[in-house]
Amino acid sequence: MVTIAVTSESADEPRIAVSPDTVKKLTALGAKVRIESGAGARSRFSDDAYRAAGADVVTRSEAIHGADILLAVRRPSIEDVAALKPGAIVAAMIDPYGDRSALAALAGTGATVFSMEFMPRTTRAQSMDVLSSQANLAGYKAVVDGAAMFGQALPMMMTPAGTVPAAKAFIMGVGVAGLQAIATARRLGAQVTATDVRPATKEQVQSLGAKFIAVEDEEFKQAQTAAGYAKPMSPEYQAKQAELVAQHVKNQDLVITTALIPGRPAPKLISRAMIESMKPGAVIVDLAAERGGNTELTEPGKTIETPNGVRIFAPLNLAGSIAVNASSLYAKNLLAFLDGTMFDKKEKTLAVNWDDELIRGTLVAKGGQIVHPNLQTQAS
Ligand code: NAD
DSSP, X not given: OEEEEEOOOOTTOOOOSOXXXXXXXXXXXXXXXXXXXXXXXXXXXXXXXXHHTTOEEEOHHHHHTTOSEEEEEEOOOHHHHHTSOTTOEEEEEOOTTSOHHHHHHHHHTTOEEEEGGGXXXXXXXXXXXXXXXXXXXXXXXXXHHHHHHXXXXXXXXXXXXXEEOOOEEEEEOOSHHHHHHHHXXXXXXXXXXXXXXXXXXXXXXXXXXXXXXXXXXXXXXXOBOTTSOBOOOOHHHHHHHHHHHHHHHTTOSEEEEOOOOTTSOOOOOBOHHHHHTSOTTOXXXXXXXXXXXXXXXXXXXXXXXXXXXXXXXXXXOTGGGGHHHHHHHHXXXXXXXXXXXXXXXXXXXXXXXXXXXXXXXHEEEETTEEOOGGGTSSOO
């Protein structure tokens, strides 16, 4: 019988890697899920619900000791991984570009480690795409939290007592989070503009009923990599972009920034001077905080207020702040990955398909070594 361990995450991570729904399906694949008591509480999944789905609810060490697979949200500790069966499988959001020496130590345990962030963005892997499932929720929550902080109405309202103007929302970076932020801000009635460096986003922005603004020069036309991500832009482009943003941002009420480039610090799109030009009461929600932030004044994990009354909210785990939804979707992503690549459904045994492009794309460590090509060039 394949044993799967799931434990409580750290104090600042309310999500969990399995839901009662996915426990039922993992059990049907032939696995026994051993879950630490109370591990689902912050996602409102009770021990009883897990038991009813077929899990064993046990202590942390009973869950981990000798398990074949550890499913987690964040990169697990070396101690936890060392307590698994030798060579056991670990699947989590490993933060592959974060703390390199700790990653080497994790690899040193001999575990077979999969980084869910490296899931190829193919049609087949859509159901396993944790970046999308979590970014979508974060984009929604950024607007809802930003609107609450703004403390004024978003939609235009014409009433006998007078007209309330529509708030102006500006979304910077139109990936998965940005698209959901646009849709949410539109639903709340804001007047929405958005920008990105990838030309493909223009039509997406317009189809959501928002206005697209960008420096659309020759470099812009080439700004998307074959994998669909943004390239780092030249200093010349950045200067033109900064001029455009400076003109636009000073009139905005709510700015949501989501701009990221894989494996690099977040581009700084909003300078101190731009923030100083904004109106008192304006709010910036910086979803790029985890990679340093998109504004010059961002303090990751904090909310600051500038002397001119602009607040910059830089949450590190916005998806985690709607943990019920975030855990449900993350758990489904993991289930789809295990189901699609690791189980012999007839024999109900573990049978990792090492030739599968999704296995090769996400495998970070095996046999004591870091093996992912994206991590080979970085010094340890
Ligand atoms: P991301 O989180 O890496 O980045 C967010 C956005 O920031 C991107 O749109 C990027 O172009 C933008 N950006 C980067 N630098 C910028 C700058 N200097 N100024 C303005 N904007 C900047 O992006 P993501 O949400 O992970 O999406 C990346 C790509 O993957 C998109 O093309 C998306 O459509 C695609 N995708 C494909 C699938 C699939 O086919 N299964 C699933 C999800 C996403």
